[in-house]
Amino acid sequence: MNSAADVIDEEPGFRMSLQTAPPESVRRKSAIATLWRLKPYFRPEFALLGWALLSALATTICGLLIPLVIQRVVDGPVAARDMTGLLWTTGGAFLLGALEAAFFLGRHRLVVGPSARIESRMRAQLYDHLQRLPLAFHDRWHSGQLLSRAVADLTTIVRFPRYALVYLVVNSFTIVVSIGVLCWMSPLLGAAFTVISLPVAVGSIVFEARYKECSLRAQNQLGDLTTRIEESVLGIRVLKAFGRSGQAVRAFRQRAELLRATEISKVRMLGMLTATIVGLPEVALGAVLGIGGYLAARGSMSAGELVAAVAVVAYLQWPLESIGYLLAEANDAAAATERYFQIVRAEVTVTDPVDPVPLSTPVRGALRVEGVRFRYDGADEELLRGVDLEIRPGETLALVGGAGSGKSTLVGMVSRLYDVTGGRITLDGTDIRRVPLADLRAAVATVFEEPVLFSGTVRDNVRLNRTDVTDDEVREALRVANAESFVAAMPLGLDTEIGEQGFSLSGGQRQRLALARAVVARPALLVMDDPLSALDIHTEAEVEAALRQVLRGVTALVVAHRPSTVQLADRVALLADGRVDAVGTHQDLLRDCPRYRELMAPDDQRTPEAGTARR
Numbered sequence: 001m002n003s004a005a006d007v008i009d010e011e012p013g014f015r016m017s018l019q020t021a022p023p024e025s026v027r028r029k030s031a032i033a034t035l036w037r038l039k040p041y042f043r044p045e046f047a048l049l050g051w052a053l054l055s056a057l058a059t060t061i062c063g064l065l066i067p068l069v070i071q072r073v074v075d076g077p078v079a080a081r082d083m084t085g086l087l088w089t090t091g092g093a094f095l096l097g098a099l100e101a102a103f104f105l106g107r108h109r110l111v112v113g114p115s116a117r118i119e120s121r122m123r124a125q126l127y128d129h130l131q132r133l134p135l136a137f138h139d140r141w142h143s144g145q146l147l148s149r150a151v152a153d154l155t156t157i158v159r160f161p162r163y164a165l166v167y168l169v170v171n172s173f174t175i176v177v178s179i180g181v182l183c184w185m186s187p188l189l190g191a192a193f194t195v196i197s198l199p200v201a202v203g204s205i206v207f208e209a210r211y212k213e214c215s216l217r218a219q220n221q222l223g224d225l226t227t228r229i230e231e232s233v234l235g236i237r238v239l240k241a242f243g244r245s246g247q248a249v250r251a252f253r254q255r256a257e258l259l260r261a262t263e264i265s266k267v268r269m270l271g272m273l274t275a276t277i278v279g280l281p282e283v284a285l286g287a288v289l290g291i292g293g294y295l296a297a298r299g300s301m302s303a304g305e306l307v308a309a310v311a312v313v314a315y316l317q318w319p320l321e322s323i324g325y326l327l328a329e330a331n332d333a334a335a336a337t338e339r340y341f342q343i344v345r346a347e348v349t350v351t352d353p354v355d356p357v358p359l360s361t362p363v364r365g366a367l368r369v370e371g372v373r374f375r376y377d378g379a380d381e382e383l384l385r386g387v388d389l390e391i392r393p394g395e396t397l398a399l400v401g402g403a404g405s406g407k408s409t410l411v412g413m414v415s416r417l418y419d420v421t422g423g424r425i426t427l428d429g430t431d432i433r434r435v436p437l438a439d440l441r442a443a444v445a446t447v448f449e450e451p452v453l454f455s456g457t458v459r460d461n462v463r464l465n466r467t468d469v470t471d472d473e474v475r476e477a478l479r480v481a482n483a484e485s486f487v488a489a490m491p492l493g494l495d496t497e498i499g500e501q502g503f504s505l506s507g508g509q510r511q512r513l514a515l516a517r518a519v520v521a522r523p524a525l526l527v528m529d530d531p532l533s534a535l536d537i538h539t540e541a542e543v544e545a546a547l548r549q550v551l552r553g554v555t556a557l558v559v560a561h562r563p564s565t566v567q568l569a570d571r572v573a574l575l576a577d578g579r580v581d582a583v584g585t586h587q588d589l590l591r592d593c594p595r596y597r598e599l600m601a602p603d604d605q606r607t608p609e610a611g612t613a614r615r
């Protein structure tokens with residue numbers, strides 16, 4: 001029978017998402033080397049973290065001094081029956097206990113602020129970088145992998161400075177100092193304890209080599225699971241409508257099973273290390289009692305020193321037993337760090353120009369596409385092989401072409417969602433790669449095939465994070481986009497919350513809100529990627545009426561599939577075989593261009609030689 005891993009590995013989507021795992025060379029790095037990469041985020045907090053570390057060390061020193069006080073009590077006042085001395089030394093022990101508690105509290109307080117700031121700084125950088133990364137990156141990456149990095153991985157990373165880092169340093173310090181104290185009492189005791197501790201060192205090295213790999217796998221699997229959840233929530237209508245919820249649940253369970261198996265491997269590894277360690281404090285205690293008792297019986301060690309040695313070893317119980325847990329935390333953080341850096345070190349290929357050229361003011365909107373070539377990363381062939389186009393200010397040009405001919409890709413290049421791989425695009429005569437990105441995207445507004453709305457009010461969705469847009473401007477944009485009446489009929493008008501993805505609205509309403517968003521941006525050039533494609537005939541008529549209004553006096557490039565949309569344009573360009581095959585009015589092209597006729601003419605108006613295939 002296939003294991004869950006076999007079944008899932010056969011799914012192409014899953015295989016692809018595991019490609020997002022770091023290369024082998026990165027995975028082989030030690031946890032410390034990986035965590036060292038976080039230094040720039042920790043640097044502003046060095047001072048506070050340093051104080052936190054000092055507090056933690058002070059806590060440990062107080063704790064370690066207590067056995068020495070015990071020695072003084074036993075060898076001094078107890079042996080001499082000196083009640084005043086007993087009072088003083090006991091008071092000293094109380095004082096040390098109080099100091100230990102105060103330093104502990106100080107350490108706790110000192111570490112909270114820096115770790116919270118590190119987390120928010122890293123999260124902000126991740127989000128900022130995600131916004132700047134090109135669309136080509138987002139095409140490749142599953143959203144769940146990004147989401148799990150932004151949420152779960154950062155939480156894992158920040159637990160490291162908050163808990164593990166301090167305890168790793170302090171516990172290592174405690175172990176070394178304790179061995180020193182034991183050696184000072186008796187070199188034989190120190191040597192015995194060191195030998196007994198060796199399995200801890202060996203176990204830790206083996207654990208360290210294997211655990212991080214496993215932790216990385218678990219985090220990647222969690223990312224895949226997150227993708228699944230997100231996709232099934234967004235696609236819940238499709239799954240329900242096709243009756244595929246059961247299959248979705250099964251696929252989810254298989255992935256969850258994989259994650260469970262990996263988590264169990266992690267726990268087993270940790271269990272092995274803990275099992276190696278857990279008995280050691282008792283063995284060490286027995287050894288110290290045996291050797292110390294022998295030395296005390298021979299008179300080369302006082303009773304107080306024996307009690308102190310036993311207390312030191314007892315104090316070491318937590319530092320020894322916690323090593324496994326702390327190493328696991330450090331390795332989890334290291335794996336999460338690698339995943340984090342996969343994103344924040346990903347190259348931003350669509351960048352602001354080094355020597356920016358401002359656009360003319362006002363922007364006229366004259367667009368020229370000159371010999372543009374484009375190939376997707378990893379594709380064998382160029383999609384666009386020398387596209388030439390011109391849109392004059394105030395003109396609407398429709399872009400028509402067969403499925404997959406590259407229309408969306410080409411219009412995406414106008415606002416630099418993708419950069420050309422050859423040729424150039426100019427706006428008012430300036431190569432758009434020389435225009436500051438913010439200026440370009442202020443001048444060019446895009447309406448996509450799928451109207452994307454965000455959770456928030458109608459107003460938020462039309463303004464889209466622009467606070468300088470007044471309610472009057474929003475209302476005017478809604479009027480132009482033919483959305484005024486349905487928004488007015490909503491319970492709270494502009495303040496009505498529209499659900500995530502705008503599911504509470506009809507397709508036509510969503511598309512008209514998307515149009516209003518473009519109108520409010522007052523672009524010099526409006527780019528529309530087939531805004532009518534997903535609509536039924538009735539809704540199409542409504543949006544088309546809105547489009548007619550929107551396009552009045554505006555410079556626009558509109559991807560179109562239907563004659564009714566094409567007829568809104570002044571001219572039409574036909575994209576085929578990676579080039580512009582023909583340009584003219586709809587009527588001219590219907591008459592003169594067989595390829596165009598094949599795409600756009602009603603079935604009964606095609607010539608026989610043009611064939612009958614139609615989108």
Ligand SMILES: Nc1ncnc2c1ncn2[C@@H]1O[C@H](COP(=O)(O)OP(=O)(O)OP(=O)(O)O)[C@@H](O)[C@H]1O
Nearest residue numbers: 139376379383401402403404405406407408409410
């Ligand atoms: N991110 C991507 N990576 C690789 N190939 C891609 C990517 N996006 C699109 N393609 C491919 O490029 C080709 C053109 O896609 P594009 O969406 O630009 O065509 P289109 O003309 O708009 O198609 P349609 O009319 O069906 O929307 C298609 O074959 C598509 O599979």
